[in-house]
Amino acid sequence: TQLLEQSPQFLSIQEGENLTVYCNSSSVFSSLQWYRQEPGEGPVLLVTVVTGGEVKKLKRLTFQFGDARKDSSLHITAAQPGDTGLYLCAGIIQGAQKLVFGQGTRLTINP
């Protein structure tokens, strides 16, 4: 059973379109992170959210942490081919120690 469920698992869209990917759990997280992984590389951190309802922007990427700290979303505006990759959410369950990952959303942006 996945503690963090990501959807969709695969997404292929055209350059210039907008998209949203989701990360959901039945558990409360003390913090949640989004990573991007490119082929042959390890994941690289994009953002950390800590406060319920928090919104963070990174250029064309907008990250939101749910009010109850059980879910998060990543919205990309005007997607570019360089956004292609595996997007992973990860979090630490409240009261726990280890960082757990979702199964990822594999995003392909077609020119």
Added chain:
Amino acid sequence: GAGVSQSPSNKVTEKGKDVELRCDPISGHTALYWYRQRLGQGLEFLIYFQGNSAPDKSGLPSDRFSAERTGESVSTLTIQRTQQEDSAVYLCASSLNRITEAFFGQGTRLTVV
């Protein structure tokens, strides 16, 4: 070094052999994680070390898997009597503490033939 270093980068082994994978974390990072990533999949948690606390081994898939860490430095992941289903990329990550950013190595690609 500046980042997390893993070795070897690639390992091909025969079924039934033992393999040892190494991870050198960023100096000063107290937390160290091992994950397994099968082709096209997400990250599967294996084991977590935090300082001098007992490691969280809850993700190890069988007793053929074990890991050690010497203090807050190098960690080794050992897979005994390898099976074909062990083929995957094994990723190591370290962080300053349990809630800060995890920095990943480039992984060891293990192929069991």
